[in-house]
Amino acid sequence: MKNFEQTFEQAAANNVNSKSIHWFPGHMMKTLRLMAREIKNVDVVLVLLDARIPYSSQNPEIEEIIKNKPKIYILNKRDLADSSITDQWIKYFKSKGMGALAINSKTGKNNKLIKNQINRELKELLEYRQNRGIDGARIRVMMVGIPNVGKSTFINSFAGTQRAKARDRPGVTRGKQWITVDNFDLLDMPGVLWRKFENQNVAANLAFIGSIKDEILDIETLAVSLIDQLKKIYPDILPQRYKLSEDDMLLDNYDILCRIARKRGMLLPGGVENTERAAVMLCDEFRSSKLGKISLERPAEYE
Ligand SMILES: Nc1nc2c(ncn2[C@@H]2O[C@H](COP(=O)(O)OP(=O)(O)OP(=O)(O)O)[C@@H](O)[C@H]2O)c(=O)[nH]1
Ligand SMILES: [Mg+2]
Numbered sequence: 001m002k003n004f005e006q007t008f009e010q011a012a013a014n015n016v017n018s019k020s021i022h023w024f025p026g027h028m029m030k031t032l033r034l035m036a037r038e039i040k041n042v043d044v045v046l047v048l049l050d051a052r053i054p055y056s057s058q059n060p061e062i063e064e065i066i067k068n069k070p071k072i073y074i075l076n077k078r079d080l081a082d083s084s085i086t087d088q089w090i091k092y093f094k095s096k097g098m099g100a101l102a103i104n105s106k107t108g109k110n111n112k113l114i115k116n117q118i119n120r121e122l123k124e125l126l127e128y129r130q131n132r133g134i135d136g137a138r139i140r141v142m143m144v145g146i147p148n149v150g151k152s153t154f155i156n157s158f159a160g161t162q163r164a165k166a167r168d169r170p171g172v173t174r175g176k177q178w179i180t181v182d183n184f185d186l187l188d189m190p191g192v193l194w195r196k197f198e199n200q201n202v203a204a205n206l207a208f209i210g211s212i213k214d215e216i217l218d219i220e221t222l223a224v225s226l227i228d229q230l231k232k233i234y235p236d237i238l239p240q241r242y243k244l245s246e247d248d249m250l251l252d253n254y255d256i257l258c259r260i261a262r263k264r265g266m267l268l269p270g271g272v273e274n275t276e277r278a279a280v281m282l283c284d285e286f287r288s289s290k291l292g293k294i295s296l297e298r299p300a301e302y303e
Pocket of ligand 2: 151152153165172173189190191
């Protein structure tokens with residue numbers, strides 16, 4: 001079984017050898033350049049993070065581009081994360097003087113909260129404009145974040161209609177798109193990953209939540225890493241969901257995947273466990289919160 005480092009090295013090699021498999025695709029490079037250009041034209045940046053991995057979903061290259069702008073961190077997909085840990089993350093961001101909110105973009109119930117937060121963040125600018133008689137000036141908002149975090153979905157719920165294309169896979173938005181809602185101009189952007197992962201945990205977390213295309217990953221390696229993580233931070237989840245015994249849980253992680261395959265009747269001719277199918281199922285069940293509301297990172301680890 002390959003480890004994560006090997007998987008990513010393989011992905012990088014594929015990037016060189018194949019036209020169709022792209023690790024850090026050209027459109028992400030273009031997006032970083034576009035962001036650097038457009039940052040001058042916006043008033044505030046909404047940084048969408050995934051509530052399950054608020055640390056790993058902060059892209060340092062994006063942070064560098066937006067560092068001098070007012071910004072609000074939005075922990076999206078809060079419905080999939082452990083709510084008590086999300087509350088801890090919000091406190092963590094606030095203790096660092098950063099505006100932060102946790103939301104579920106699929107509901108559209110957050111608009112008032114977000115407008116208030118933007119108004120608070122831009123208080124001085126809005127007062128300045130009012131004093132100069134430029135009341136009613138539009139507020140320009142740039143959306144940034146990793147692929148698949150929900151930027152386009154957020155815009156659609158903010159607008160109350162389907163204005164930006166949003167799908168359940170990374171790499172959907174390919175160019176910039178301005179969308180006007182009341183006195184706001186929202187700039188939708190493609191998601192951006194890292195050029196190079198220094199930290200394999202970050203890479204694994206991004207893969208678990210579906211921000212990296214599964215096609216460039218070894219899904220069994222991914223599932224084995226996920227089993228490893230879940231065993232450490234939510235030890236009851238796998239035994240409960242897949243009816244694994246205490247002895248099963250003492251097996252090594254790959255053998256646990258075999259047990260999961262067997263328990264779900266995923267067998268190849270000859271009775272061998274179909275670990276690939278089990279791996280796809282495990283990742284899907286994690287992503288769709290069938291395993292429960294799971295937070296893979298806690299702020300205490302990053303104090
Ligand atoms: N459960 C849940 N799903 C969400 C939420 N926000 C977005 N999604 C889902 O996440 C998936 C990705 O959403 P998009 O809006 O396309 O993500 P994006 O950030 O625009 O992605 P790219 O354009 O590829 O960078 C879609 O299936 C959405 O329905 C949320 O708050 N909760
Ligand atoms: Mg999008």
